[in-house]
Amino acid sequence: MTAQPEVGTATLRHNPLNAVTATVERITYADGRTAVRKQLQSPVDSTGPWAASTDPRHWNYWRRELEAYQDDELRGRLADAGLVLPEAEVEERPDSAVLLMEDIGGTSGTQFSLAEHAALARACGRWQARPAAERPWTSTGFLRNYSTTRDVPWHLMTDDAAWQQPLIRETWSSELREAWTRLLAHRDALLDLVATLPRATCHLDFWVSNVIQRPTGELALFDWSFIGDGALGEDIGNYIPDAVFDLFWPAERLPELADTCIANYLDGLHEAGWRGDPDQVRLAVMASTVKYAWLLPGLLGRASDASHNAYHRQVDSRYLFHQRGQGLAFVADWCAEALSRARR
Numbered sequence: 001m002t003a004q005p006e007v008g009t010a011t012l013r014h015n016p017l018n019a020v021t022a023t024v025e026r027i028t029y030a031d032g033r034t035a036v037r038k039q040l041q042s043p044v045d046s047t048g049p050w051a052a053s054t055d056p057r058h059w060n061y062w063r064r065e066l067e068a069y070q071d072d073e074l075r076g077r078l079a080d081a082g083l084v085l086p087e088a089e090v091e092e093r094p095d096s097a098v099l100l101m102e103d104i105g106g107t108s109g110t111q112f113s114l115a116e117h118a119a120l121a122r123a124c125g126r127w128q129a130r131p132a133a134e135r136p137w138t139s140t141g142f143l144r145n146y147s148t149t150r151d152v153p154w155h156l157m158t159d160d161a162a163w164q165q166p167l168i169r170e171t172w173s174s175e176l177r178e179a180w181t182r183l184l185a186h187r188d189a190l191l192d193l194v195a196t197l198p199r200a201t202c203h204l205d206f207w208v209s210n211v212i213q214r215p216t217g218e219l220a221l222f223d224w225s226f227i228g229d230g231a232l233g234e235d236i237g238n239y240i241p242d243a244v245f246d247l248f249w250p251a252e253r254l255p256e257l258a259d260t261c262i263a264n265y266l267d268g269l270h271e272a273g274w275r276g277d278p279d280q281v282r283l284a285v286m287a288s289t290v291k292y293a294w295l296l297p298g299l300l301g302r303a304s305d306a307s308h309n310a311y312h313r314q315v316d317s318r319y320l321f322h323q324r325g326q327g328l329a330f331v332a333d334w335c336a337e338a339l340s341r342a343r344r
Contacts, residue, residue: 004029004030004031004033005029005030006027006028006029006030007028007029007030008027008028009025009026009027009028009037010025010026010028011023011024011025012024012025012026012036013209013311013312015050017048017049017050018050018052018060018225019041019043019048019050019051019052019060019062020040020041020052020060020062020225021038021039021040021041021225022039022040022041022096023037023038023039024036024037024038024039025037025038026103034103035100035101035102035103036086036099036100036101036102036103037098037099037100037101038065038098038099038101039096039097039098039099040062040063040065040066040096040097040098040099041062041095041096042054042062042063042095042096043062044095048151049149049150049151056136056137056138057138057139057140057141057228058139058145059139059141059142059145059146059204059226059228060225060226061137061139063097063137064137064138064139064224064225064226064227065099065223065224065225066090066092066097066099067135067137068085068224068227069085069086069088069090069099069101069224070088070090071135073132073133074132077127077130077132078127078221080126080127081123081124081126081127081268081272082123082126082218082219083123083124083127083218083219083220083221084104084214084218084219084220084221085220085221085224086101086102086104086220086222087101087102088100088101088102104212104214104220105212105214105215106212106213106214106215106220107212107213108208108209108211108212109207109208109209109210109211109212109213109248110208110209110248111248112208112211112213114256114257114260116213117243117257117260117261118260118261118263118264119213119217119219119264120211120213120219120239121236121239121260121261121262121264121265121268122264122265122267122268122271123219123268124203124206124235124236124265124268125264125265125266125267125268125269125270125271125272125274126268126269126271126272127268127272128200128201128202128232128235128269129268129269129270129271129272129273129274130272130273130274131199131200131201132200132201138201138227138228138229139204139226139227139228139229140228140229141195141229142202142204142226142228142229142230143191143194143195143230143231143234143288143290143291144191144195146226146291147191147290147291147292147293147294148191150294150298152294152297152298153297153298153300153301154184154297156297156300156301157177157180157181157184157296157297157300159300162300162301162303163177163300165300165303165304167303167304167317167318167321168299168300168303168321170318171318171321171322171325172321172322172325172328173325173329175329176296176325176328176329176332179329179332179333179336180296180328180332182332182336183290183293183331183332183335183336184293186335186339187290187293189339190287190290190335190338190339191290193283193287193338193339193342194231194234194284194287194288194290195231197231197232197233197280197283197284197287198231198232198276198277198280198281198284199229199230199231199232200229200230200231200232200234201227201228201229201230202227202228202229202230202231202234202235203221203224203226203227203235204226204227204228204230204234204235204238205223205224205225205226205238206221206235206236206238206239207238207239207242207243207246208239208242208243208246208248208249209246209248209311210222210223230288231284231287231288232269232276232280232281232284233262233265233280233281233282233283233284233285233288234284234285234288236261236262236265236285237284237285237286237287237288237289237291238288238289238291239261240254240257240258240261240285240289241254241289241292241327241330241331243257244257244323244324244326244327244330245292245295245310245323245324245327246310246311247310247311247315247319247320247323248311250323251322251323251324251326251327251330252326254326254327254330255330258330262281262282262285265281265285266278266281269281279341283338283341283342285334286334286335286337286338286341287334287335287338287339287342289331289334289335290335292328292331295324295328296328299321299324303321305317308320308321
């Protein structure tokens with residue numbers, strides 16, 4: 001991108017647990033220009049829930065982003081929908097690789113208004129309205145394989161002492177324990193349901209921190225590590241509750257965000273010529289939130305910690321658990337409704 005010497009680097013927020021990602025940095029060059037450098041690494045004694053893989057269909061295949069950023073068809077389809085895949089140069093090494101990406105400025109999705117969330121959901125619908133050509137490096141079975149390999153203290157669901165922790169007792173509704181127990185009892189049924197619904201090529205890490213709106217209005221999407229087969233609507237099912245779980249949207253306005261994103265996603269699908277059943281899309285949005293089945297017991301296990309973080313920043317513990325408690329209740333209701341609709 002530039003032959004200028006580097007004069008500074010700054011580490012950018014990323015998931016340090018993922019064995020694929022070594023570093024993510026913003027580079028500043030001598031002429032003032034910037035770029036984002038992401039170093040990927042092949043599996044080397046990689047174990048645990050975030051282990052890297054050499055299997056191109058695995059949800060955490062280490063080379064997937066290299067393939068995505070070099071895929072001209074993907075770039076073109078996104079552009080047709082009003083979405084931007086950042087330009088990137090790829091440098092491959094024996095057991096690692098570097099992506100040098102354009103540094104896109106604008107408004108982060110973490111600061112989006114409702115109208116901006118709507119615009120993104122609509123563009124996503126336009127992108128996913130038509131089937132994409134098969135790629136040998138896209139993931140399959142992401143929802144089940146990702147969500148069932150978390151390291152989770154499931155036993156705390158039946159631990160009365162865990163539910164009596166002050167932070168839990170004072171911030172979560174009394175009905176949440178029963179609602180989440182029902183969700184877990186039907187977890188496999190929900191995963192099976194999502195697998196039967198109409199398919200699309202999905203981003204699969206579609207959330208507010210992976211999008212920037214340029215001043216010109218274009219919406220740039222980042223972090224294509226998981227792209228692959230998913231249900232039509234699955235990306236929206238991830239986007240809505242995740243905005244609340246990491247405190248980028250108030251839980252009190254979660255129904256408003258949900259209604260807006262679903263309506264605009266469906267509008268985007270129709271604009272691009274899709275003529276399927278909208279009820280199946282809504283079903284996928286709701287049922288795919290089973291992805292978060294692990295989150296509640298995980299929070300039970302951390303409720304006694306001295307401090308708490310939301311997306312790598314320290315936050316007020318009571319506010320965090322109150323917001324997440326409302327989000328979890330919403331997810332539990334959605335999963336119950338999805339099962340009820342599927343049985344009709």
